[in-house]
Amino acid sequence: GAGVSQSPSNKVTEKGKDVELRCDPISGHTALYWYRQSLGQGLEFLIYFQGNSAPDKSGLPSDRFSAERTGGSVSTLTIQRTQQEDSAVYLCASSLGTSWEQYFGPGTRLTVT
Amino acid sequence: AQSVTQLDSHVSVSEGTPVLLRCNYSSSYSPSLFWYVQHPNKGLQLLLKYTSAATLVKGINGFEAEFKKSETSFHLTKPSAHMSDAAEYFCVVTQSNYQLIWGAGTKLIIKP
Numbered sequence: 001g002a003g004v005s006q007s008p009s010n011k012v013t014e015k016g017k018d019v020e021l022r023c024d025p026i027s028g029h030t031a032l033y034w035y036r037q038s039l040g041q042g043l044e045f046l047i048y049f050q051g052n053s054a055p056d057k058s059g060l061p062s063d064r065f066s067a068e069r070t071g072g073s074v075s076t077l078t079i080q081r082t083q084q085e086d087s088a089v090y091l092c093a094s095s096l097g098t099s100w101e102q103y104f105g106p107g108t109r110l111t112v113t
Numbered sequence: 114a115q116s117v118t119q120l121d122s123h124v125s126v127s128e129g130t131p132v133l134l135r136c137n138y139s140s141s142y143s144p145s146l147f148w149y150v151q152h153p154n155k156g157l158q159l160l161l162k163y164t165s166a167a168t169l170v171k172g173i174n175g176f177e178a179e180f181k182k183s184e185t186s187f188h189l190t191k192p193s194a195h196m197s198d199a200a201e202y203f204c205v206v207t208q209s210n211y212q213l214i215w216g217a218g219t220k221l222i223i224k225p
Contacts, residue, residue, distance in 0.1 A: 042203055042215030098211045100145060104157040
């Protein structure tokens with residue numbers, strides 16, 4: 001079946017602009033996770049959804065970052081007033097229920113110039 | 114809090130020779146541990162997982178890892194490297210029932 005998909009695959013934006021990153025989880029997966037991967041680093045947890053609610057937003061680095069999930073499916077990560085330090089690969093994962101066994105999308109590479 | 118250290122940022126081996134990617138962890142309880150692989154321009158894939166059953170865990174593509182509590186290690190091995198193994202490998206430890214703490218990654222280079 002279809003895996004986790006993310007769009008766009010690449011995004012180049014100017015400093016100060018807002019960006020939206022989209023994640024389509026595996027059908028039927030109730031849990032969804034966003035991570036950030038900076039160059040040469042492991043993944044950094046951002047936020048976790050169970051259904052449409054986000055019980056854990058502890059990893060969001062600042063109030064410029066927000067995320068929502070609608071219909072228990074698609075999620076959007078929004079970064080407002082982007083900064084150069086926001087440049088990274090943003091990864092989305094989903095799982096059947098809350099679980100360590102997460103399935104990852106290919107990521108969105110964000111470059112802020 | 115849990116943490117994980119991958120001891121080598123790059124490992125280079127010749128095709129057909131053994132692979133060893135080293136990982137040490139720190140945990141206040143008995144954790145679950147994972148190895149993920151990331152091929153260029155592809156998504157992360159789970160290689161294998163340890164969840165307190167057998168300490169020697171076999172994964173996909175001939176990889177295996179051994180959980181050694183006394184050494185707080187979870188090193189990844191493969192007897193014979195193949196060109197297709199060239200990728201970045203991440204050691205991961207669990208922090209909660211869903212939170213994963215990731216190592217910085219080890220890039221595996223295979224020489225022909």
